[in-house]
Amino acid sequence: MSPDMIFTSESVTPGHPDKLCDQISDAAIDALLREDARARATVECALATGILFLAARYAADALVDLPALARAVMQDAGYAAGIFDARNCSILTSFVEMPLDAREPPLWELDDDEAIGRRVAHEQANVFGYACRDTPEFMPAPISLAHRVARALDAARRNGFSSLSPDAKTQVSVEFHGGRPSRIHGVSLTVAFDGAALDEDKFEQLRAIALDALSIGNMGPDAQTKVQVNAGEPFEIGGPARHAGLTGRKNGIDSYGEIARQSGSALSGKDPSRVERAGAYAARHAAKNIVAAGLAERCEVHLAYAAGQAKPLSLSVETFGSGRLGDEKLAGRVGELLDFRPASIVRRFGLRTAPAASGAAGFYLPLATYGHFGRADLDLPWEATDVIDALKS
Incomplete structure (x- = not known):
């Protein structure tokens, strides 16, 4: 890019x-x-x-x-x-x-290395993890800001803006200079109202919600930041009454906002034996730790799995010219420190026991909105920066 x-x-x-x-x-x-x-x-x-x-x-x-x-x-x-x-x-x-x-x-087999080796990938998969220094959560600025505005819209609906439909879309455009985010160019909202139409008062209310949400953090809107509401086709009704839904169709929202590569497979709706889900979490963990350790400004980790094999066929690191060490050397360090076999990932992150520990709120359910990565509101094991020191040594 x-x-x-x-x-x-x-x-x-x-x-x-x-x-x-x-x-x-x-x-x-x-x-x-x-x-x-x-x-x-x-x-x-x-x-x-x-x-x-x-x-x-x-x-x-x-x-x-x-x-x-x-x-x-x-x-x-x-x-x-x-x-x-x-x-x-x-x-x-x-x-x-x-x-x-x-x-x-049985889960006790996860303590046995030979048993872990017998638990192979059930499918072929290429999975990617990404991290960068755009935000404190090491996520790209555009998707982080878009999630922030979407949260604000839903909070407003739940807290009194009752005519606002549960179905809304937010788009945030960020200007980059020298590879770093420099300003918020604009925000576009697509919203519907239950039994009402968009008027000037509602526009100003929505504009205030968006700008207030974007004002949190180091890079806020400025006088030239554009705010648009329903700038495309009319959006008089929202939800399933307007457009159909399907599991796994919002991969960009689930991951990095399309600024980085992602697997074509859905993350939601799969138990952790599916390597396209667990592997994506492991790749994010590795990429985030590389960036958090100061070894790169941005980083992508790629894991390639073949059906019937436990170890990934390939582990590669791409730092886009920002790495303090060579990409191959970083890949070697990551491979020595972290076990990317599917069962080892499940054990390391507790992916099978987390739902019971999370209670009624669920462990996987909260991931289905506002992304699976960079979630400061959730205690996610793949967001831990727990191998920084080992990567530096």
Whole structure:
């Protein structure tokens, strides 16, 4: 990418149909793992006007009412009445329950290195982790700011701006000079109102919400920062009554705002035996520690997995010319310090026991909105900067 550019990233609120599907899928993963830490599951959703299609393939010693769980997620997102009502929408299901011996082996085997070596990747996957010095969370500025505005919109709706639809999109454009973010060029909001139209008062209220959210931190809006609301086509109604949703369709929002590479696979709706999920967390952990250690200004870690093998075929590091050490040397240090075999990642991050420890709030469910990385509001194991000293030595 050019060091001098304007880059735009988007985020959405929890009521966006794609994000509703992600939340339902991850709420199901939480519920199954909460009752059975050995569970294996893939859960996917499709959502449209008045109907939810919920598909799950799982092996779990658990009793979970998935349709009721889906209704609770949709209602919490704001769809308790109106054109789309979580309480009375139709839910079609396709569940395939596999035998219990298809579950993951007992968790005590994670303490045995030979057993870890026998737990191979079930799929081919290229996963990427990224980190940079744009923000205190080592995330790219555009996606970090877009998430911040989306959070502010949802908070405003929950705290009195009742005519605001649960479904909204935020886009933040950031100017980069010399490879570093220098100013906020503009913000664009796409919002709908329940039973109301956008007028001057609502525009000013939305403008204030966006600018206040962007004013937190080292780089705030200036007098030239543009704020637009519904600048594209008219957005009179939002949610599933307007556009369909699908699990795994917002990968850019889930990761780095499209400023860095990401796997084409969804993160949500998969138990941690799926290496495209667990591996993405491990790659982020490695990249963040490299940058936090001061060994690079920005860093991408790539892991390549082949089905039927435990060790990744390839581990590579790219620092885009910003590294204090050569990329190959950094890759060597990371490979010596961290074990990227799938079962080792699960053990290191506690990915199977975290849902039970997190209680009703869930561990995977909160990740389904506002991204899986750079979450200062969550205590995520892959965000820990716990190998900085070892990387420096």
